Amino acid sequence: MSATDLTDADYRSGRIKLHTPEDFEGMRAAGRLGAECLDMLTPYVVPGVVTDDLDRLAREFILDHGAIPACLGYRGYTKTVCISPNHIVCHGIPGERVLREGDIANIDVTVIVGGFHGDTSRMYGVGPVAPRAKRLVDVTYEAFERGLAAVKPGARTGDIGHAIQSYVESMRCSVVRDFCGHGLGRVFHDAPNILHFGHAGTGEVLRPGMFFTIEPMVNLGKHPVKLLADGWTAVTRDKSLSAQCEHSVGVTETGAEVFTISPTGQFKPPIVSA
Numbered sequence: 001m002s003a004t005d006l007t008d009a010d011y012r013s014g015r016i017k018l019h020t021p022e023d024f025e026g027m028r029a030a031g032r033l034g035a036e037c038l039d040m041l042t043p044y045v046v047p048g049v050v051t052d053d054l055d056r057l058a059r060e061f062i063l064d065h066g067a068i069p070a071c072l073g074y075r076g077y078t079k080t081v082c083i084s085p086n087h088i089v090c091h092g093i094p095g096e097r098v099l100r101e102g103d104i105a106n107i108d109v110t111v112i113v114g115g116f117h118g119d120t121s122r123m124y125g126v127g128p129v130a131p132r133a134k135r136l137v138d139v140t141y142e143a144f145e146r147g148l149a150a151v152k153p154g155a156r157t158g159d160i161g162h163a164i165q166s167y168v169e170s171m172r173c174s175v176v177r178d179f180c181g182h183g184l185g186r187v188f189h190d191a192p193n194i195l196h197f198g199h200a201g202t203g204e205v206l207r208p209g210m211f212f213t214i215e216p217m218v219n220l221g222k223h224p225v226k227l228l229a230d231g232w233t234a235v236t237r238d239k240s241l242s243a244q245c246e247h248s249v250g251v252t253e254t255g256a257e258v259f260t261i262s263p264t265g266q267f268k269p270p271i272v273s274a
């Protein structure tokens with residue numbers, strides 16, 4: 001979501017939903033289907049594939065499982081997934097574009113199962129990719145893991161952002177500022193905002209029952225992005241490569257539960273370096 005979608009009042013109000021054990025069950029079902037949808041796409045992400053065909057496969061998969069594609073019709077978006085190759089940061093719109101060998105691409109899907117949103121994305125390598133592209137993907141996944149490790153009751157949202165930003169910058173990459181993680185559950189984009197940068201000890205206090213996404217966008221170059229004329233596609237201003245991964249998580253009594261883990265263990269792609 002856009003970092004400006006929630007008002008300061010939402011963010012400070014402290015009115016962040018604390019979910020029940022039944023809601024955790026709901027998120028497990030939604031999260032699993034989201035992950036399975038991305039698993040299903042994996043063998044199709046090959047040189048020559050048309051991004052619209054990947055979108056159709058995802059839509060059919062979700063509908064066949066009795067679920068709802070959350071992005072379809074969301075704020076006028078007309079596709080099921082976002083596909084964001086190379087210097088596209090996020091919200092790339094599937095269409096005529098063909099993926100080529102050496103591309104790296106994020107695919108982001110959100111499904112609604114039993115009223116709950118499962119929102120997840122991962123990177124795919126299209127055939128062998130350049131070493132610097134593989135390195136960017138590795139940094140992005142490690143950044144996610146560092147953010148996730150900061151999630152526990154009593155910690156703050158800023159601890160997540162700080163863990164991500166300090167690691168990413170130590171690797172001479174940059175964290176996108178204009179998009180952030182978000183609360184979710186029965187609502188797609190809710191409080192709190194989860195910024196992927198910031199200061200430890202700041203922001204909302206995490207409590208058991210909070211649900212939100214962590215979805216860092218990491219650039220090989222500088223962090224500024226610009227929006228293309230379609231109103232959705234965000235690209236790096238310096239045209240450097242960008243990567244992202246996303247899970248939906250819940251705060252537990254002891255740490256975090258990740259709802260969008262694939263039963264087959266897929267999430268971090270087996271990217272082959274050229």
Ligand code: MF3
Nearest residue numbers: 001071074077091108110119
């Ligand atoms: N799944 C995206 C997220 O992580 C939201 C996409 S909204 C859409 O929040 F309309 F572009 F699909």
Ligand code: CO
Nearest residue numbers: 001119213215
């Ligand atoms: Co999200």
Ligand code: CO
Nearest residue numbers: 108119120246
């Ligand atoms: Co998403």
